[in-house]
Amino acid sequence: MDDLTPTTADLSVELTxxxxxxxxxxxxxxxxxxALRERLGNTSPKxxxxxxxxxxxxxxxxxxxxxxxxxxALSFDGAEIATAxxxxxxxVHPVQQxxxxxxxxxxxxxxxxxxxxxxxxxxxxxxxxxxxxTDDLAAPTSLEDLTDAEIRERMSGNLCRCGAxxxxxxxxxxxxxA
Amino acid sequence: xxxxxxxxxxxxAQAVAAVSEDPDARFLAGGTNLVDHLKLGIxxxxxxxxxxxxxxxxxxxxxxxxxxxxxxxxxxxxxxxAVRTGWPLVARALLAGASGQIRNQATTGGNLVQRTRCVxxxxxTTPCNKREPGSGCSADHEQAxxxxxxILGASEHCxxxxxxxxxxxxxxxxxxxxxxxxxxxxxxxxEDLHRLPGDEPERDTTLGHGELxxxxxxxxxxxLERSTYVKVRDRASFAFALVSVAAGIELDDxxxxxxxxxxxxxxxxxxxxxxxxxxxxxxxxxxxxxxREAAEAELAQARPAPGAAYKxxxxxxxxxxxxxxxxxDVLGDVRGDVRGESEEER
Numbered sequence: 001m002d003d004l005t006p007t008t009a010d011l012s013v014e015l016t017x018x019x020x021x022x023x024x025x026x027x028x029x030x031x032x033x034x035a036l037r038e039r040l041g042n043t044s045p046k047x048x049x050x051x052x053x054x055x056x057x058x059x060x061x062x063x064x065x066x067x068x069x070x071x072x073a074l075s076f077d078g079a080e081i082a083t084a085x086x087x088x089x090x091x092v093h094p095v096q097q098x099x100x101x102x103x104x105x106x107x108x109x110x111x112x113x114x115x116x117x118x119x120x121x122x123x124x125x126x127x128x129x130x131x132x133x134t135d136d137l138a139a140p141t142s143l144e145d146l147t148d149a150e151i152r153e154r155m156s157g158n159l160c161r162c163g164a165x166x167x168x169x170x171x172x173x174x175x176x177x178a
Numbered sequence: 179x180x181x182x183x184x185x186x187x188x189x190x191a192q193a194v195a196a197v198s199e200d201p202d203a204r205f206l207a208g209g210t211n212l213v214d215h216l217k218l219g220i221x222x223x224x225x226x227x228x229x230x231x232x233x234x235x236x237x238x239x240x241x242x243x244x245x246x247x248x249x250x251x252x253x254x255x256x257x258x259x260a261v262r263t264g265w266p267l268v269a270r271a272l273l274a275g276a277s278g279q280i281r282n283q284a285t286t287g288g289n290l291v292q293r294t295r296c297v298x299x300x301x302x303t304t305p306c307n308k309r310e311p312g313s314g315c316s317a318d319h320e321q322a323x324x325x326x327x328x329i330l331g332a333s334e335h336c337x338x339x340x341x342x343x344x345x346x347x348x349x350x351x352x353x354x355x356x357x358x359x360x361x362x363x364x365x366x367x368x369e370d371l372h373r374l375p376g377d378e379p380e381r382d383t384t385l386g387h388g389e390l391x392x393x394x395x396x397x398x399x400x401x402l403e404r405s406t407y408v409k410v411r412d413r414a415s416f417a418f419a420l421v422s423v424a425a426g427i428e429l430d431d432x433x434x435x436x437x438x439x440x441x442x443x444x445x446x447x448x449x450x451x452x453x454x455x456x457x458x459x460x461x462x463x464x465x466x467x468x469x470r471e472a473a474e475a476e477l478a479q480a481r482p483a484p485g486a487a488y489k490x491x492x493x494x495x496x497x498x499x500x501x502x503x504x505x506x507d508v509l510g511d512v513r514g515d516v517r518g519e520s521e522e523e524r
Contacts, residue, residue: 011184028184028226031213051214058279064253067279070213074184075206075228121278129257132273132415137262156415157277 013077017042018086026073033057033068036083044085044112048159055158058113058120059083065120084112087119095119098171106162114158118172121154122146125176146176180222187227190234190358190392196227198360198388205229205390207249207288210280215293219302220309230285234392237261243397248287248356248390252276252344255286264398267424270407271347277416287391289344290355290371293382295418296338297323307335308379315379317483324485326418329477329493331446336379337483339444340372341418346443347407348394349451350424356393359386372448379447401428401437408500409443410492419444421493425500427464433508435459440500442493445480452476455497464508466498473497 012025015032017040024039033050036042036059045068048056052070059068060082087093095118098104105111125131128140133153151172152165160168187193197203202224206212209230215221234247237258244260255261256272276284298304298316305314317327318337327337345368353368371383385391396402405426411417422443430436438459440452458472473494480490502509 028182029179029216050217052210052280055277055279064282065279066282067210070210070280071283072184072206072209072213072226074186075209075230117279120282124253124278129253130262130269130273132270134273137266137269153415154278157279 011074013073015040015073015076015078016080018081018083019089024073028072028074030073031069032059032061032071032073032076032079032081035073036068036081042083042085044083045116046109046112048110048113053159054110054113055117056110056113058116058158060087060116060120063123065117065124082116084115087115093119095122095171095175098174099168102167102170102174104164104167104171105160106164110158110160110162114155114160114168117155117158118168118175121151122172122176125150125154143176146173148173151176179216179219180224182216182223183225185225185227186231187229188232190229190232190390193227193229193232194358194360194388194390196225197390200225201387203227203388208251208284209288210276210284211288211292218300220293220300229390234287240395243395246286246394246396248285248392248394250286251282252284252286252289253278253281256281263403265347265351265396265402265405267347267350267402267405267407267426268344268396271343271409271422271424274407274409274419274422275343286344286394289342290348290391291383291385292342294338295341296326299338308338308375308382311378311380320484322484324483326420326444327483327486328447329445329480329482329486329489330442330450331374331448332481332483333375333377333379335377336375336447337486338375338379339446340382340448342449343407343409343419343422343443345372346422346441346449347424348396349441349449350405350426350439351396351402352439354395355391356395357385357389358392359389363392368449369451375447382447399426399428399437401426401439404428404504405439406500406503408496408503410496421445421489421496423493423496423500425497425504427501427504429464429505429508433463435462435464438501440476440497442497445489445493452497454478464501464505466502466509469498469501469509470494 046056048054057068204223206226206228235249238245256269304316348368355366409422424441426439428437442450455472455476
């Protein structure tokens with residue numbers, strides 16, 4: 001890619017998705033979301049708004065929660081992606097189990113994005129990343145400080161039109177152990 | 179979507195050269211705004227020059243402050259220990275913007291050159307002088323959706339506001355923006371980066387085509403250590419500002435205002451440094467009345483666009499609130515009231 005001749009032809013990206021590495025030929029206009037769904041057949045991340053407003057396309061990208069609809073596949077050549085479908089291999093991730101236990105979904109469309117976002121969010125809170133509702137920016141953040149207000153604020157990028165928020169909140173609170 | 183070519187140079191000078199020599203080229207950084215614009219058809223470049231992986235991602239201590247690389251992610255900047263303690267208004271502004279996912283993707287430089295969220299700018303079926311110069315302004319009309327319109331500095335050609343929270347905090351910091359062009363690097367005061375619409379509303383900034391923001395420099399100062407950012411919006415999170423206030427204050431031993439910084443967001447085509455209000459407060463005793471009068475003095479130059487007159491009282495009240503948060507012993511403790519939640523709920 002360091003070749004300075006602009007091109008639209010013969011471009012491809014390497015993506016490692018849920019543990020498997022793929023070489024995917026793409027048109028430069030292809031988003032990461034479309035590469036995952038349409039080229040690799042991984043329909044776990046969902047196309048909700050396709051404009052970065054709903055969070056249903058959230059995955060973990062190089063370990064951090066990330067939208068895939070506003071990401072061009074070419075920009076993320078070499079990325080390591082975990083979708084909700086591959087979070088725990090063939091097993092059930094603790095966040096997924098908590099969503100099951102607390103009815104953290106209704107239709108299920110936003111759920112893979114909610115789960116990836118929750119996993120990323122818990123990791124952020126455990127690693128000293130404050131939020132808008134964190135009172136003291138100088139104090140380190142931790143999972144013990146995850147009040148309901150903190151969880152709501154940190155999950156605000158994921159919408160649920162069924163309104164399963166109460167169950168989602170219960171599920172995340174349980175995993176956080178706050 | 180129009181076909182475009184894609185290029186990912188490995189050093190900033192190559193990126194600058196590639197965009198400079200092609201009027202149809204655009205820089206691509208995090209993509210949170212530009213990729214949306216490609217989908218909406220608001221912009222249709224022939225070449226994207228990807229700068230996201232250029233080695234501009236460090237936060238470094240300098241002799242008098244910090245240097246922040248343009249590719250530092252919004253989330254990493256907000257979590258940085260030096261920023262949280264030395265420039266809390268910057269961390270607060272970032273945390274008040276977008277969502278956790280978007281902050282993990284959006285960059286410092288990209289944040290400053292994001293474009294307005296005016297509904298008419300984003301809707302290709304309506305006239306907009308910023309999107310299509312000379313087509314008219316759909317927002318400057320009594321029947322328009324004017325809730326997000328400007329109250330300061332608008333022109334007959336454009337009445338929209340700048341959407342960035344970070345830029346408002348940086349205005350209060352008097353940050354310096356490092357820019358690279360084909361003639362080499364130059365520095366731009368944040369005050370001079372964004373511009374009022376005048377008769378060229380299509381130009382958001384003073385940057386030339388092909389000029390790339392490479393970093394931001396912040397100077398350490400006591401007035402910025404005691405600082406915050408208050409954002410008023412239609413929902414509690416993940417929404418653009420109706421109005422916002424970046425504020426910093428330093429009192430002397432007698433309780434007089436030694437220094438104060440105030441910048442307003444959501445009110446103008448650029449982050450609005452409230453210099454008149456600052457001058458009114460500097461050297462005086464602090465009181466709620468003094469802050470209200472200072473804000474009113476700033477607003478003497480306001481000309482609210484249709485639908486935005488409510489912002490006059492809102493930005494004045496938000497200014498009081500921001501300073502109250504910083505000096506509750508003088509102005510009264512009102513923790514929690516801007517978020518509309520009681521302490522119990524939090």
